[in-house]
Amino acid sequence: MHFLDHYNYWVFAVLLLTGLYAVVSRANLVKKLIGLSIFQSAVFLLYISMDKVAGGTAPIIIQPEDADRLYSNPLPQVLILTAIVVGISTLALGLAIVVRINEAYGTTEENELARMDEE
Protein backbone atom coordinates (compact mmCIF):
# COMPACT_ATOMS: atom_id res chain seq x y z
CA MET A 1 0.00 0.00 0.00
CA HIS A 2 2.89 2.35 -0.73
CA PHE A 3 0.74 4.56 -2.94
CA LEU A 4 -1.71 5.37 -0.13
CA ASP A 5 1.06 6.31 2.33
CA HIS A 6 1.24 9.87 1.07
CA TYR A 7 -2.15 10.19 -0.58
CA ASN A 8 -3.48 12.44 2.24
CA TYR A 9 -0.63 14.90 1.68
CA TRP A 10 -1.24 14.98 -2.07
CA VAL A 11 -4.92 15.69 -1.54
CA PHE A 12 -3.91 18.38 0.96
CA ALA A 13 -1.70 20.01 -1.68
CA VAL A 14 -4.40 19.87 -4.35
CA LEU A 15 -7.09 21.30 -2.03
CA LEU A 16 -4.74 24.02 -0.79
CA LEU A 17 -3.93 25.17 -4.29
CA THR A 18 -7.57 24.90 -5.42
CA GLY A 19 -8.53 27.21 -2.58
CA LEU A 20 -5.66 29.59 -3.29
CA TYR A 21 -6.54 29.67 -6.99
CA ALA A 22 -10.14 30.60 -6.12
CA VAL A 23 -8.96 33.36 -3.77
CA VAL A 24 -6.63 35.05 -6.25
CA SER A 25 -8.28 34.40 -9.62
CA ARG A 26 -11.98 34.96 -8.90
CA ALA A 27 -13.31 38.51 -8.91
CA ASN A 28 -16.40 37.73 -6.83
CA LEU A 29 -15.80 38.43 -3.13
CA VAL A 30 -18.08 35.62 -1.89
CA LYS A 31 -16.25 33.15 -4.12
CA LYS A 32 -12.97 34.38 -2.66
CA LEU A 33 -14.28 33.68 0.85
CA ILE A 34 -15.42 30.18 -0.16
CA GLY A 35 -11.96 29.61 -1.64
CA LEU A 36 -10.42 30.81 1.61
CA SER A 37 -12.42 28.23 3.55
CA ILE A 38 -11.28 25.47 1.17
CA PHE A 39 -7.70 26.63 1.75
CA GLN A 40 -8.32 26.57 5.49
CA SER A 41 -9.84 23.08 5.51
CA ALA A 42 -6.87 21.79 3.51
CA VAL A 43 -4.64 22.88 6.39
CA PHE A 44 -7.02 21.12 8.81
CA LEU A 45 -6.66 17.95 6.73
CA LEU A 46 -2.86 18.19 6.89
CA TYR A 47 -2.87 18.47 10.69
CA ILE A 48 -5.41 15.71 11.22
CA SER A 49 -3.55 13.42 8.79
CA MET A 50 -0.43 13.83 10.91
CA ASP A 51 -2.24 12.79 14.10
CA LYS A 52 -3.01 9.27 12.84
CA VAL A 53 -1.09 6.38 14.37
CA ALA A 54 -1.45 3.06 12.54
CA GLY A 55 -3.58 0.72 14.65
CA GLY A 56 -4.46 3.53 17.03
CA THR A 57 -7.84 4.78 18.13
CA ALA A 58 -9.34 8.11 19.20
CA PRO A 59 -7.48 9.50 22.27
CA ILE A 60 -10.15 8.68 24.84
CA ILE A 61 -8.53 6.61 27.56
CA ILE A 62 -11.25 4.51 29.15
CA GLN A 63 -8.92 1.90 30.64
CA PRO A 64 -5.67 3.60 31.76
CA GLU A 65 -4.27 0.27 32.98
CA ASP A 66 -4.39 -1.21 29.45
CA ALA A 67 -0.89 -0.20 28.34
CA ASP A 68 -0.96 -2.01 24.98
CA ARG A 69 -3.61 0.18 23.44
CA LEU A 70 -2.38 2.75 20.92
CA TYR A 71 -3.91 6.21 20.74
CA SER A 72 -3.69 8.79 18.01
CA ASN A 73 -2.01 12.09 18.77
CA PRO A 74 -4.43 14.41 20.61
CA LEU A 75 -2.46 17.63 20.13
CA PRO A 76 -3.23 18.37 16.44
CA GLN A 77 -6.88 17.60 17.19
CA VAL A 78 -6.99 20.28 19.90
CA LEU A 79 -5.45 22.86 17.55
CA ILE A 80 -7.84 22.09 14.70
CA LEU A 81 -10.92 21.81 16.92
CA THR A 82 -10.61 25.43 17.99
CA ALA A 83 -9.43 26.52 14.53
CA ILE A 84 -12.68 25.29 12.92
CA VAL A 85 -14.84 27.45 15.18
CA VAL A 86 -12.51 30.43 14.78
CA GLY A 87 -12.73 29.80 11.01
CA ILE A 88 -16.52 30.12 10.93
CA SER A 89 -16.39 33.31 13.01
CA THR A 90 -13.89 34.94 10.67
CA LEU A 91 -15.89 33.73 7.65
CA ALA A 92 -18.98 35.41 9.12
CA LEU A 93 -17.00 38.61 9.67
CA GLY A 94 -15.83 38.49 6.04
CA LEU A 95 -19.38 37.94 4.80
CA ALA A 96 -20.62 40.86 6.91
CA ILE A 97 -18.00 43.11 5.31
CA VAL A 98 -19.03 41.88 1.84
CA VAL A 99 -22.69 42.66 2.66
CA ARG A 100 -21.72 46.20 3.66
CA ILE A 101 -19.58 46.62 0.51
CA ASN A 102 -22.55 45.49 -1.58
CA GLU A 103 -24.80 48.02 0.15
CA ALA A 104 -22.32 50.83 -0.50
CA TYR A 105 -21.29 49.98 -4.08
CA GLY A 106 -24.05 47.72 -5.40
CA THR A 107 -21.59 45.07 -6.55
CA THR A 108 -19.36 42.34 -5.11
CA GLU A 109 -17.06 41.97 -8.12
CA GLU A 110 -13.53 43.07 -7.34
CA ASN A 111 -12.73 44.53 -10.78
CA GLU A 112 -15.95 46.61 -10.78
CA LEU A 113 -15.16 47.87 -7.27
CA ALA A 114 -11.67 48.94 -8.38
CA ARG A 115 -13.13 50.76 -11.38
CA MET A 116 -15.69 52.58 -9.20
CA ASP A 117 -12.98 53.63 -6.75
CA GLU A 118 -10.90 55.15 -9.56
CA GLU A 119 -13.80 57.28 -10.80
Place this chain on the structure above:
Amino acid sequence: MTVLFGAFLLTMLVITAIGIVRAQHLFVSVVLSGIYSLQMAGMFFILDAADVALTEAAVGAGVATVLMLSALALLDDRERSAGLKRLLFAVVASATLILLLHASVDMPSLGDPNAPVHTHVAPWYLEETPRLIGMPNVVTAILAGFRGYDTLGELFVIFTAGTGVLFLLASVHERGGLALLPSPDGTGLRHHLVPRLIGRFIVPFIVLFALYVQFHGDFGPGGGFQAGALASAGIVLYALAEGEATALKVLSFRVLTGMIAAGALLYVGVGLACLMLGGTFLDYSVLADDPIAGQHLGILLVELGVGITVSGVLLAIFHSFAAREQRR
Protein backbone atom coordinates in the same frame (compact mmCIF):
# COMPACT_ATOMS: atom_id res chain seq x y z
CA MET B 1 -11.19 -1.41 3.89
CA THR B 2 -11.08 1.79 5.97
CA VAL B 3 -8.00 2.85 4.02
CA LEU B 4 -9.81 2.44 0.71
CA PHE B 5 -12.83 4.31 2.01
CA GLY B 6 -10.50 7.10 3.14
CA ALA B 7 -8.91 7.28 -0.30
CA PHE B 8 -12.39 7.38 -1.87
CA LEU B 9 -13.47 10.23 0.44
CA LEU B 10 -10.28 12.17 -0.31
CA THR B 11 -10.87 11.81 -4.05
CA MET B 12 -14.46 12.98 -3.60
CA LEU B 13 -13.15 15.97 -1.65
CA VAL B 14 -10.94 17.01 -4.56
CA ILE B 15 -13.81 16.61 -7.05
CA THR B 16 -16.18 18.62 -4.82
CA ALA B 17 -13.58 21.37 -4.32
CA ILE B 18 -13.09 21.71 -8.08
CA GLY B 19 -16.87 21.79 -8.49
CA ILE B 20 -17.12 24.57 -5.90
CA VAL B 21 -14.56 26.71 -7.69
CA ARG B 22 -15.97 26.07 -11.18
CA ALA B 23 -19.65 26.68 -10.39
CA GLN B 24 -20.82 30.04 -11.79
CA HIS B 25 -23.89 30.13 -9.57
CA LEU B 26 -22.87 30.93 -5.99
CA PHE B 27 -25.86 29.03 -4.61
CA VAL B 28 -24.40 25.85 -6.15
CA SER B 29 -21.00 26.66 -4.64
CA VAL B 30 -22.47 27.09 -1.17
CA VAL B 31 -24.48 23.86 -1.23
CA LEU B 32 -21.45 22.00 -2.59
CA SER B 33 -19.32 23.43 0.21
CA GLY B 34 -21.82 21.99 2.71
CA ILE B 35 -21.30 18.58 1.11
CA TYR B 36 -17.55 19.19 1.13
CA SER B 37 -17.62 19.83 4.89
CA LEU B 38 -19.60 16.67 5.52
CA GLN B 39 -17.04 14.62 3.55
CA MET B 40 -14.27 16.36 5.47
CA ALA B 41 -15.99 15.42 8.74
CA GLY B 42 -16.10 11.78 7.61
CA MET B 43 -12.40 11.97 6.76
CA PHE B 44 -11.58 13.38 10.21
CA PHE B 45 -13.52 10.53 11.79
CA ILE B 46 -11.56 7.94 9.81
CA LEU B 47 -8.35 9.62 10.99
CA ASP B 48 -9.36 9.03 14.66
CA ALA B 49 -10.28 12.64 15.36
CA ALA B 50 -13.80 12.15 16.73
CA ASP B 51 -14.00 15.56 18.42
CA VAL B 52 -12.87 17.38 15.30
CA ALA B 53 -15.31 15.43 13.12
CA LEU B 54 -18.18 16.42 15.41
CA THR B 55 -17.16 20.08 15.23
CA GLU B 56 -16.72 20.06 11.46
CA ALA B 57 -20.12 18.39 10.92
CA ALA B 58 -21.94 20.90 13.14
CA VAL B 59 -20.01 23.99 12.03
CA GLY B 60 -19.05 23.33 8.42
CA ALA B 61 -22.06 21.44 7.15
CA GLY B 62 -24.64 23.07 9.42
CA VAL B 63 -23.98 26.62 10.56
CA ALA B 64 -21.62 27.72 7.76
CA THR B 65 -24.05 26.70 5.02
CA VAL B 66 -26.94 28.59 6.65
CA LEU B 67 -24.73 31.67 7.16
CA MET B 68 -23.55 31.65 3.55
CA LEU B 69 -27.12 31.24 2.29
CA SER B 70 -28.41 34.06 4.47
CA ALA B 71 -25.58 36.27 3.18
CA LEU B 72 -26.36 35.27 -0.41
CA ALA B 73 -29.96 36.40 0.11
CA LEU B 74 -28.53 39.92 0.43
CA LEU B 75 -26.14 39.66 -2.50
CA ASP B 76 -26.11 38.91 -6.20
CA ASP B 77 -25.94 35.12 -6.36
CA ARG B 78 -24.23 34.92 -9.75
CA GLU B 79 -20.61 35.56 -10.59
CA ARG B 80 -20.61 38.22 -13.24
CA SER B 81 -17.01 38.37 -14.39
CA ALA B 82 -14.98 35.39 -15.50
CA GLY B 83 -12.02 36.15 -13.25
CA LEU B 84 -8.71 37.93 -13.10
CA LYS B 85 -5.63 36.71 -14.98
CA ARG B 86 -6.81 33.11 -14.70
CA LEU B 87 -4.07 31.63 -16.87
CA LEU B 88 -1.26 33.30 -14.91
CA PHE B 89 -2.64 32.12 -11.58
CA ALA B 90 -3.31 28.63 -12.91
CA VAL B 91 0.37 28.38 -13.92
CA VAL B 92 1.55 29.73 -10.52
CA ALA B 93 -0.77 27.35 -8.67
CA SER B 94 0.36 24.35 -10.71
CA ALA B 95 4.02 25.18 -10.12
CA THR B 96 3.42 25.47 -6.37
CA LEU B 97 1.46 22.21 -6.46
CA ILE B 98 4.42 20.41 -8.06
CA LEU B 99 6.74 21.80 -5.38
CA LEU B 100 4.38 20.68 -2.59
CA LEU B 101 3.99 17.20 -4.10
CA HIS B 102 7.76 16.95 -4.38
CA ALA B 103 8.10 17.97 -0.72
CA SER B 104 5.44 15.47 0.40
CA VAL B 105 7.80 12.60 -0.43
CA ASP B 106 9.89 13.65 2.58
CA MET B 107 6.87 13.49 4.92
CA PRO B 108 6.62 10.43 7.16
CA SER B 109 4.05 8.03 5.73
CA LEU B 110 0.52 8.11 7.10
CA GLY B 111 0.19 6.43 10.49
CA ASP B 112 3.93 6.04 11.08
CA PRO B 113 4.26 5.78 14.90
CA ASN B 114 7.84 7.11 14.78
CA ALA B 115 6.96 10.33 12.99
CA PRO B 116 8.47 13.40 14.72
CA VAL B 117 5.01 14.69 15.64
CA HIS B 118 4.40 11.62 17.83
CA THR B 119 7.72 11.58 19.64
CA HIS B 120 7.81 15.04 21.22
CA VAL B 121 5.17 16.10 23.79
CA ALA B 122 2.24 13.94 22.67
CA PRO B 123 3.25 10.80 24.64
CA TRP B 124 3.57 12.92 27.78
CA TYR B 125 -0.03 14.13 27.43
CA LEU B 126 -1.28 10.59 26.83
CA GLU B 127 0.60 9.21 29.85
CA GLU B 128 0.00 12.00 32.34
CA THR B 129 -3.64 12.90 31.63
CA PRO B 130 -5.11 9.96 33.61
CA ARG B 131 -2.85 10.78 36.57
CA LEU B 132 -3.02 14.61 36.60
CA ILE B 133 -6.52 15.29 35.35
CA GLY B 134 -8.22 11.92 35.56
CA MET B 135 -10.59 12.26 32.64
CA PRO B 136 -10.79 9.85 29.73
CA ASN B 137 -10.96 12.36 26.87
CA VAL B 138 -7.39 13.59 26.41
CA VAL B 139 -8.50 16.13 23.78
CA THR B 140 -10.76 17.89 26.30
CA ALA B 141 -8.07 17.66 28.98
CA ILE B 142 -5.51 19.39 26.74
CA LEU B 143 -8.01 21.89 25.33
CA ALA B 144 -9.36 23.19 28.63
CA GLY B 145 -6.67 22.05 31.05
CA PHE B 146 -3.06 21.89 29.86
CA ARG B 147 -3.53 24.47 27.12
CA GLY B 148 -6.26 26.54 28.73
CA TYR B 149 -4.46 29.78 27.85
CA ASP B 150 -4.65 29.01 24.12
CA THR B 151 -8.33 28.20 24.35
CA LEU B 152 -8.98 31.45 26.22
CA GLY B 153 -7.27 33.26 23.34
CA GLU B 154 -9.34 31.40 20.76
CA LEU B 155 -12.51 32.22 22.68
CA PHE B 156 -11.63 35.91 22.55
CA VAL B 157 -11.01 35.66 18.80
CA ILE B 158 -14.54 34.27 18.42
CA PHE B 159 -15.86 36.96 20.78
CA THR B 160 -14.15 39.68 18.72
CA ALA B 161 -15.39 38.29 15.40
CA GLY B 162 -18.95 38.10 16.75
CA THR B 163 -18.78 41.65 18.08
CA GLY B 164 -17.38 42.78 14.73
CA VAL B 165 -20.30 41.24 12.81
CA LEU B 166 -22.77 42.90 15.19
CA PHE B 167 -21.14 46.29 14.67
CA LEU B 168 -21.20 45.83 10.89
CA LEU B 169 -24.74 44.53 10.52
CA ALA B 170 -26.89 45.35 13.53
CA SER B 171 -28.32 48.85 13.72
CA VAL B 172 -27.63 51.26 16.55
CA HIS B 173 -30.49 51.74 18.94
CA GLU B 174 -31.53 55.33 19.71
CA ARG B 175 -30.46 54.80 23.33
CA GLY B 176 -27.00 53.86 22.15
CA GLY B 177 -27.12 50.03 22.29
CA LEU B 178 -27.06 47.63 19.37
CA ALA B 179 -30.41 46.29 18.19
CA LEU B 180 -32.03 44.36 15.38
CA LEU B 181 -34.91 45.90 13.49
CA PRO B 182 -38.23 44.17 14.16
CA SER B 183 -38.99 41.78 11.33
CA PRO B 184 -42.77 41.46 10.95
CA ASP B 185 -42.67 39.49 7.70
CA GLY B 186 -40.15 36.89 8.89
CA THR B 187 -42.43 33.91 8.66
CA GLY B 188 -39.72 31.40 7.76
CA LEU B 189 -41.01 28.12 6.39
CA ARG B 190 -44.25 28.33 8.37
CA HIS B 191 -46.37 27.83 5.26
CA HIS B 192 -44.51 24.69 4.25
CA LEU B 193 -45.95 21.76 6.16
CA VAL B 194 -43.19 19.12 5.83
CA PRO B 195 -40.12 21.21 6.84
CA ARG B 196 -42.10 22.76 9.66
CA LEU B 197 -43.26 19.44 11.14
CA ILE B 198 -39.85 17.79 10.77
CA GLY B 199 -38.13 20.88 12.17
CA ARG B 200 -40.42 20.94 15.18
CA PHE B 201 -39.83 17.26 15.75
CA ILE B 202 -36.02 17.24 15.63
CA VAL B 203 -35.14 20.60 17.24
CA PRO B 204 -35.58 19.30 20.84
CA PHE B 205 -33.38 16.30 20.04
CA ILE B 206 -30.62 18.49 18.59
CA VAL B 207 -30.65 20.75 21.67
CA LEU B 208 -30.71 17.72 23.99
CA PHE B 209 -27.77 16.21 22.09
CA ALA B 210 -25.93 19.54 22.39
CA LEU B 211 -26.39 19.45 26.18
CA TYR B 212 -25.15 15.85 26.25
CA VAL B 213 -22.09 16.78 24.19
CA GLN B 214 -21.49 19.76 26.48
CA PHE B 215 -21.56 17.92 29.79
CA HIS B 216 -20.28 14.53 28.65
CA GLY B 217 -17.25 16.07 26.94
CA ASP B 218 -14.92 14.90 29.71
CA PHE B 219 -15.73 11.26 29.03
CA GLY B 220 -16.55 11.00 25.35
CA PRO B 221 -16.06 13.13 22.26
CA GLY B 222 -17.47 16.56 22.96
CA GLY B 223 -16.99 19.85 24.71
CA GLY B 224 -17.97 23.48 24.57
CA PHE B 225 -17.05 24.22 20.95
CA GLN B 226 -19.04 21.28 19.58
CA ALA B 227 -21.99 21.83 21.92
CA GLY B 228 -22.16 25.55 21.14
CA ALA B 229 -22.20 24.87 17.40
CA LEU B 230 -24.81 22.09 17.77
CA ALA B 231 -27.10 24.16 20.01
CA SER B 232 -26.97 27.11 17.64
CA ALA B 233 -27.64 24.79 14.67
CA GLY B 234 -30.76 23.56 16.50
CA ILE B 235 -32.03 27.07 17.23
CA VAL B 236 -31.25 28.18 13.67
CA LEU B 237 -33.36 25.28 12.42
CA TYR B 238 -36.15 26.45 14.73
CA ALA B 239 -35.80 29.98 13.33
CA LEU B 240 -35.98 28.65 9.76
CA ALA B 241 -39.07 26.58 10.51
CA GLU B 242 -40.99 29.07 12.64
CA GLY B 243 -39.64 32.44 11.53
CA GLU B 244 -36.84 34.53 13.00
CA ALA B 245 -39.24 36.62 15.09
CA THR B 246 -40.44 33.53 16.97
CA ALA B 247 -36.87 32.38 17.56
CA LEU B 248 -36.00 35.84 18.89
CA LYS B 249 -38.87 35.51 21.37
CA VAL B 250 -37.24 32.35 22.72
CA LEU B 251 -33.74 33.81 22.89
CA SER B 252 -33.92 37.58 22.48
CA PHE B 253 -31.12 39.64 20.98
CA ARG B 254 -30.37 41.09 24.40
CA VAL B 255 -29.99 37.57 25.84
CA LEU B 256 -27.71 36.58 22.94
CA THR B 257 -25.38 39.56 23.40
CA GLY B 258 -25.41 38.79 27.12
CA MET B 259 -24.42 35.18 26.39
CA ILE B 260 -21.48 36.33 24.23
CA ALA B 261 -20.06 38.30 27.15
CA ALA B 262 -21.11 35.90 29.92
CA GLY B 263 -19.27 32.88 28.51
CA ALA B 264 -16.01 34.76 28.09
CA LEU B 265 -16.40 36.28 31.57
CA LEU B 266 -17.06 32.83 33.07
CA TYR B 267 -13.82 31.55 31.53
CA VAL B 268 -11.80 34.50 32.84
CA GLY B 269 -13.64 34.28 36.18
CA VAL B 270 -12.55 30.67 36.67
CA GLY B 271 -8.98 31.75 35.98
CA LEU B 272 -9.24 34.59 38.50
CA ALA B 273 -10.83 32.27 41.09
CA CYS B 274 -7.77 30.03 40.75
CA LEU B 275 -5.57 33.07 41.43
CA MET B 276 -7.65 34.03 44.48
CA LEU B 277 -7.37 30.51 45.90
CA GLY B 278 -3.59 30.64 45.72
CA GLY B 279 -2.91 28.83 42.46
CA THR B 280 -1.72 30.21 39.13
CA PHE B 281 -4.09 31.54 36.44
CA LEU B 282 -6.26 28.65 35.13
CA ASP B 283 -4.61 26.09 37.44
CA TYR B 284 -7.83 24.34 38.44
CA SER B 285 -6.35 21.97 41.03
CA VAL B 286 -6.89 24.57 43.80
CA LEU B 287 -10.64 24.81 43.14
CA ALA B 288 -11.48 21.80 45.33
CA ASP B 289 -9.82 19.94 48.19
CA ASP B 290 -8.86 17.09 45.88
CA PRO B 291 -6.71 18.34 42.95
CA ILE B 292 -8.37 15.93 40.49
CA ALA B 293 -11.87 17.02 41.55
CA GLY B 294 -10.68 20.62 41.14
CA GLN B 295 -9.48 19.89 37.61
CA HIS B 296 -12.86 18.33 36.78
CA LEU B 297 -14.77 21.31 38.15
CA GLY B 298 -12.53 23.84 36.40
CA ILE B 299 -12.72 22.10 33.04
CA LEU B 300 -16.50 21.72 33.32
CA LEU B 301 -16.95 25.45 34.04
CA VAL B 302 -14.50 26.56 31.38
CA GLU B 303 -16.15 24.35 28.75
CA LEU B 304 -19.52 25.76 29.79
CA GLY B 305 -18.18 29.26 29.21
CA VAL B 306 -16.92 28.23 25.76
CA GLY B 307 -20.29 26.66 24.90
CA ILE B 308 -22.27 29.75 25.98
CA THR B 309 -20.08 32.17 24.02
CA VAL B 310 -19.90 30.04 20.87
CA SER B 311 -23.66 29.48 20.69
CA GLY B 312 -24.32 33.16 21.49
CA VAL B 313 -21.91 34.36 18.80
CA LEU B 314 -23.20 32.02 16.10
CA LEU B 315 -26.86 32.82 16.83
CA ALA B 316 -26.26 36.58 17.02
CA ILE B 317 -24.42 36.41 13.66
CA PHE B 318 -27.30 34.44 12.10
CA HIS B 319 -29.91 36.92 13.37
CA SER B 320 -27.84 39.89 12.17
CA PHE B 321 -27.78 38.53 8.62
CA ALA B 322 -31.45 37.53 8.73
CA ALA B 323 -32.64 40.94 10.00
CA ARG B 324 -30.56 42.74 7.37
CA GLU B 325 -32.35 40.71 4.74
CA GLN B 326 -35.79 41.96 5.71
CA ARG B 327 -34.68 45.54 5.93
CA ARG B 328 -33.70 45.77 2.28
